[in-house]
Amino acid sequence: MTPNLTCPHCGTRNPPGSNFCNRCGAALSTDLEPPALDPAAPLEGLSDADAFETIEGRGDPRTADHEIERARDDAFADEWFDDEEPVLENVLFPDEQLVGAGYLESVAIAGEGPGAGAGAGTGAGEAVPNFARAAAGDGDHWRVIRTILREEPQLAGAASAPASNLPNLRPLWIVILVLLAAVLPFVGNLEPPPEGPAAAPVATGPAPVVAAPVRAAWEAIDSLSLDEAVLVLWQYDPATAGELDLPALPVISHMLERDLRSQMITLLPTGLASARRLYAEAVRGLDESAMKTVTSGWIGTGVYLTGGATALPLVASQAATLFSSAPVQPANPRLVVIVAARTDDVRQWLEIVQPVDRLPVVAVTTAAADPTLLPYVQSGQLAGLVSGFDGAAAYQSLRDEPLSTTAQRRQALVTQAQNWGALSLIVIALVANLARVFWRERRG
Amino acid sequence: MADAAASFAPLLSNLELWVGLVITLFTFSLVLGDNALARLALHLVVGASLGYATLMAFHYVVNLRIFIPLSAGQSARLAAPLILAGVLLAAGGERIFSQGRTDTRDGHGRRTLQVAGVVPLAILIGVGLAAGVAGLVQGTLVAQARAVVTETFAAGRVGAPLWSGVMTLLLTTATLLALTLDRRIHVEPLPRPLRDLLQVWLWVGERALWIVSGVLLARLFAARLPLLVDRIDAVLLAYQTSGVRAWIEQWVQTWQG
Numbered sequence: 161m162t163p164n165l166t167c168p169h170c171g172t173r174n175p176p177g178s179n180f181c182n183r184c185g186a187a188l189s190t191d192l193e194p195p196a197l198d199p200a201a202p203l204e205g206l207s208d209a210d211a212f213e214t215i216e217g218r219g220d221p222r223t224a225d226h227e228i229e230r231a232r233d234d235a236f237a238d239e240w241f242d243d244e245e246p247v248l249e250n251v252l253f254p255d256e257q258l259v260g261a262g263y264l265e266s267v268a269i270a271g272e273g274p275g276a277g278a279g280a281g282t283g284a285g286e287a288v289p290n291f292a293r294a295a296a297g298d299g300d301h302w303r304v305i306r307t308i309l310r311e312e313p314q315l316a317g318a319a320s321a322p323a324s325n326l327p328n329l330r331p332l333w334i335v336i337l338v339l340l341a342a343v344l345p346f347v348g349n350l351e352p353p354p355e356g357p358a359a360a361p362v363a364t365g366p367a368p369v370v371a372a373p374v375r376a377a378w379e380a381i382d383s384l385s386l387d388e389a390v391l392v393l394w395q396y397d398p399a400t401a402g403e404l405d406l407p408a409l410p411v412i413s414h415m416l417e418r419d420l421r422s423q424m425i426t427l428l429p430t431g432l433a434s435a436r437r438l439y440a441e442a443v444r445g446l447d448e449s450a451m452k453t454v455t456s457g458w459i460g461t462g463v464y465l466t467g468g469a470t471a472l473p474l475v476a477s478q479a480a481t482l483f484s485s486a487p488v489q490p491a492n493p494r495l496v497v498i499v500a501a502r503t504d505d506v507r508q509w510l511e512i513v514q515p516v517d518r519l520p521v522v523a524v525t526t527a528a529a530d531p532t533l534l535p536y537v538q539s540g541q542l543a544g545l546v547s548g549f550d551g552a553a554a555y556q557s558l559r560d561e562p563l564s565t566t567a568q569r570r571q572a573l574v575t576q577a578q579n580w581g582a583l584s585l586i587v588i589a590l591v592a593n594l595a596r597v598f599w600r601e602r603r604g
Numbered sequence: 605m606a607d608a609a610a611s612f613a614p615l616l617s618n619l620e621l622w623v624g625l626v627i628t629l630f631t632f633s634l635v636l637g638d639n640a641l642a643r644l645a646l647h648l649v650v651g652a653s654l655g656y657a658t659l660m661a662f663h664y665v666v667n668l669r670i671f672i673p674l675s676a677g678q679s680a681r682l683a684a685p686l687i688l689a690g691v692l693l694a695a696g697g698e699r700i701f702s703q704g705r706t707d708t709r710d711g712h713g714r715r716t717l718q719v720a721g722v723v724p725l726a727i728l729i730g731v732g733l734a735a736g737v738a739g740l741v742q743g744t745l746v747a748q749a750r751a752v753v754t755e756t757f758a759a760g761r762v763g764a765p766l767w768s769g770v771m772t773l774l775l776t777t778a779t780l781l782a783l784t785l786d787r788r789i790h791v792e793p794l795p796r797p798l799r800d801l802l803q804v805w806l807w808v809g810e811r812a813l814w815i816v817s818g819v820l821l822a823r824l825f826a827a828r829l830p831l832l833v834d835r836i837d838a839v840l841l842a843y844q845t846s847g848v849r850a851w852i853e854q855w856v857q858t859w860q861g
Contacts, residue, residue, distance in 0.1 A: 195826075324682060346836070541747055577829055577833035581828075
């Protein structure tokens with residue numbers, strides 16, 4: 161039977177005499193079709209070609225493309241480079257269509273390069289000398305060719321990742337571990353809290369350690385006189401409210417207690433709505449004596465600036481004019497408080513605005529932004545930093561006024577969850593390293 | 605009718621939470637593959653966000669910074685910005701609406717509009733870049749370098765501060781080198797002692813990058829996990845305290861007869 165040289169799988173035209181496609185390894189001749197395999201059969205003990213067919217036949221979504229590609233490559237290499245039946249020999253020399261076709265192209269690109277093996281050429285291009293020597297029975301070159309064909313095609317000069325024989329960390333295990341870490345904080349903690357706006361602090365273990373940047377933030381706000389103005393850059397929206405509500409709440413509550421006037425600026429369309437919601441929540445958490453004074457703390461109107469960071473030079477040079485339409489003419493601010501979900505929002509302020517207005521800056525951010533902002537604390541550009549739920553708990557411990565019972569419970573829960581997250585990461589790192597060590601030992 | 609409305613009161617009291625939960629579940633169903641519910645959720649979220657952003661832009665920019673000043677007779681001050689904005693809108697609109705049209709006559713008016721549109725665009729990009737680059741130099745590069753040098757080599761610095769400063773300098777420079785130098789192109793042609801020194805420096809920089817990536821990822825994970833826990837808690841709490849639990853139990857009892 162005359163084989164069809166156009167691959168039915170990928171459409172590649174193959175040289176005469178080909179039994180398998182040069183590009184994808186699919187069988188070109190129906191005479192060579194293997195017997196049907198049981199898709200449910202285990203892969204152990206099967207040849208690479210049979211394993212490939214089995215994986216493909218399962219239609220299992222867990223068998224990712226990588227696995228199929230690998231099995232396909234192995235099947236292709238086994239069939240083509242079987243030491244007892246060198247099929248390649250039949251197609252290497254008959255004509256010159258071979259070079260640059262399919263998988264053999266990778267030999268020309270990523271092999272020993274142009275000029276390798278010069279002098280043994282056959283007129284079939286630069287890659288052929290390798291094959292010629294291989295076909296002549298050079299065992300080392302067979303191994304080189306097999307290795308090259310088993311890898312993904314690489315461009316010359318491109319960095320190639322070292323081949324790893326380590327076991328893959330199954331996504332299923334990662335999902336299970338994360339879900340476990342998410343569920344564990346609820347064990348014994350499902351009862352709703354008693355009603356009440358504020359109560360004595362809920363016992364949540366030892367008092368949080370107050371880091372120096374958090375204490376500095378508290379002191380920067382607490383040192384302001386009553387009724388002084390604070391410029392607030394509000395850079396988070398509902399999408400990141402879950403991460404920033406808790407860290408921002410004690411800081412804003414503290415500002416309201418001190419009756420500081422907030423001059424609100426945001427570069428996000430939904431920023432002002434988020435700010436109003438959190439200020440309202442902070443007011444609800446304060447007792448009545450404080451509420452008599454907080455009415456002047458929120459100036460009632462903020463400013464949304466379009467243009468992102470491009471608008472910041474305007475803030476630096478003409479901050480007062482931004483609030484010209486406010487019902488109460490704002491005083492000159494003494495402090496800047498940045499409540500931001502991203503490091504960039506804080507950094508851009510420190511780079512563009514602070515060198516001009518020279519005002520001290522306190523940042524309230526997520527835990528993820530913390531490591532990249534600490535250098536600015538050390539350089540003195542940030543007067544204080546409150547980050548993450550642990551930073552919020554530390555800031556709250558410095559205040560005289562307790563949070564509401566609900567807020568306290570929420571803070572305890574997320575702090576516990578953060579600890580679980582850190583613990584699960586340690587477990588993942590430990591297990592992965594142990595697996596690496598023992599896997600190496602097992603492989604000798 | 606009133607009884608039926610009253611029976612849904614527990615659900616209505618926390619409507620935003622339940623709607624949010626349903627939309628979250630719809631979006632999460634993308635894990636199982638593309639489907640109509642996930643698309644509906646995405647359309648709702650994107651549409652609502654864009655609608656709100658448009659409203660805010662109109663209120664705070666178009667109304668507050670254009671209409672009100674114009675009505676107050678400040679047209680002279682706004683002339684240049686308005687002209688530039690108009691040109692940019694016209695040029696951008698022309699590019700948008702000409703897409704896909706078979707009529708591609710390149711008339712004089714169209715070319716003029718395209719050239720004129722470059723002016724406000726250049727101002728926008730130029731100002732943004734200038735502010736960003738100048739800020740980067742004055743707010744990060746110079747300030748951070750000065751802080752590190754001052755901290756490290758201040759008079760009387762010994763022990764931990766000196767060690768910390770030296771490590772900061774070493775790791776910073778090593779990381780910069782690792783990000784900019786290519787071993788094969790830049791390092792290997794160099795004479796032996798310099799090549800070995802750079803190899804070690806690059807080795808340190810690469811390890812520093814690995815460790816920093818790990819720390820950032822770990823901090824990110826530790827920050828996102830509480831977020832998931834917090835959301836689950838909010839739903840469970842609302843389920844217990846808003847009367848939804850009692851409402852469901854009542855419906856189950858009614859259904860069971």
